Amino acid sequence: MTARNGTVLHRVLRTNRRSLLLWALAVAAVTALYTAFYPSVGGGQMDAMLESMPSEFITAMGFDSMTTAAGYVTSTVYSLLGAVLTLVCAIGLGARLVAGQEEDGTLELELSAPVSRRRIYAERLAALWLTVLVLVVALSASLGVLSTALELGLSATNVAAASTGLLLFGGALGTVAFAVGAATGRRGVALGTAAAVAVTAYLLAYLSPIAEAPWMERISPFHWYIGAEPLATGFDGPGLALLAALAVLAALGGAAAFTRRDLMV
Numbered sequence: 109m110t111a112r113n114g115t116v117l118h119r120v121l122r123t124n125r126r127s128l129l130l131w132a133l134a135v136a137a138v139t140a141l142y143t144a145f146y147p148s149v150g151g152g153q154m155d156a157m158l159e160s161m162p163s164e165f166i167t168a169m170g171f172d173s174m175t176t177a178a179g180y181v182t183s184t185v186y187s188l189l190g191a192v193l194t195l196v197c198a199i200g201l202g203a204r205l206v207a208g209q210e211e212d213g214t215l216e217l218e219l220s221a222p223v224s225r226r227r228i229y230a231e232r233l234a235a236l237w238l239t240v241l242v243l244v245v246a247l248s249a250s251l252g253v254l255s256t257a258l259e260l261g262l263s264a265t266n267v268a269a270a271s272t273g274l275l276l277f278g279g280a281l282g283t284v285a286f287a288v289g290a291a292t293g294r295r296g297v298a299l300g301t302a303a304a305v306a307v308t309a310y311l312l313a314y315l316s317p318i319a320e321a322p323w324m325e326r327i328s329p330f331h332w333y334i335g336a337e338p339l340a341t342g343f344d345g346p347g348l349a350l351l352a353a354l355a356v357l358a359a360l361g362g363a364a365a366f367t368r369r370d371l372m373v
Contacts, residue, residue, distance in 0.1 A: 116218060116231035120205065121238065128239055131197045132246040135190060139250040142184040146177055147258055177260040178340040181251065186270050187334050190247050194274060195306055198240050198282030203298035205232045206366070207289025225367050229290060233359060236286055240278045244271050262339065269338035276351035277333035281306050283355045287362025293369070305329070329354060 121128075174180045185191075206229070209215040218228050248271045255262040281302050289298030309330035316324035316331070325331040332351050336344035 113227070114231065116223065116228055117234050117238075120232055120235040124201070124235075124239070128242055131193070131239075132242050135193050135243045136246040136250040138189045138193060139185050139247045140254055142189065143181055143251060143254040143260070144258070146180050146260065176340070177255075177262060178266070178337070181260075181262065182270070182334065182337055182339045185247070185251070186274060186339060191274060191277065191334075194240060194243050194247075194278040195281055197243060198236065198278040199285045199299065199302040199306065201239055202236050202282040202285030202287075202302065203289045203295045205236060205286055205289070207293055207295040207298050210289075210293045211295055226363065229363050229366050233283065233286055236282050237279050240275055240282060243278070244275045247271065247274070263342075266339050266342050269341075269343040270334075273333045273338050273344065273348060273351070276348055276355065277329060280329065280351050280355040280358070281309075283358045283362075287358040287365075290362040291365035291369070 174183050206215065219225070248267055251262070251267060252264070254260070255267070284305055285298045285302035288301045289295060292298065309328045312324040312328035313331040313335065316322060316328070325335055328335075329351060332344075332347040336347055338344055
C-alpha cells in the first residue's frame, strides 16, 4: 500500500509551521519598517545625502535610484533586507530538508515507509517553494498596505513583478541547497554551496559597473532577479526565465543523484 500524495508535504509544512510564521512576520516587519521611512528621507533629503557619497559607491550599491519610491524600496527591501531574509530562510531550509534530516536520522522514517524516493524528493522540494511563496506574499502584502497608506504610487503590477523575481531568486538558491544536500547527504556542503552562489551573485552584480565588465551581470542570478528594476519597469521575462532554468536544472540534478545514492536504508 502506497501513502497518499501530499503526505510528505503536509508533514513537512506542519512541522515547520511555527518557524514559517516567524519568518513571514520578520519579512513583513522589515518591509514595513524600511518602507515607512521613505516619506521622511525621500526627495530632497535623499539627494543631499547622496551628494556626500563617492559616485562609485553610489553606482555599486544602486543608490542612484533611491530618490524615487520604487528605487528606494528596491534598494532597501528587494535588493537588501527582504532578499537576504528570504535567502537565509530558503537556503537554510533547503539544506535541512534532506541532508539535515538524513544526518540526524529522521529521514529514515520516510525512506522506510511505502513512498518512493522521487515522491519524498518532490514533496519536500514543494514544501521549500511553498515556504518561499509565503515569505514573498508577506512582503508583498506589507508593501501594498504601506504603498496605499503613504501614497507611494507603486504599481500593483510592478510589485507583482518584483515579488515574482524574489520568489524565483529565493526559490532557485534554496533549490541549489536542497539539491546539493540530496546529492551529498551533507548539510554543511549544501549550505556552503548555496551561500557561495548567493554571495558570488551579489558580488558580480555590484562589481560589474565599477569594473566596467558587463559580462559579470550577465552571469549573476542576482542581476537576473533585480537588474531590470522590475518595481519600476515591470516583468523582466529573460531574467525570470534564467532563474527558472537555474531552479529546474538544480532540481533535476539533485533528483537524479538522490534516487541513485546508497542511503543505507
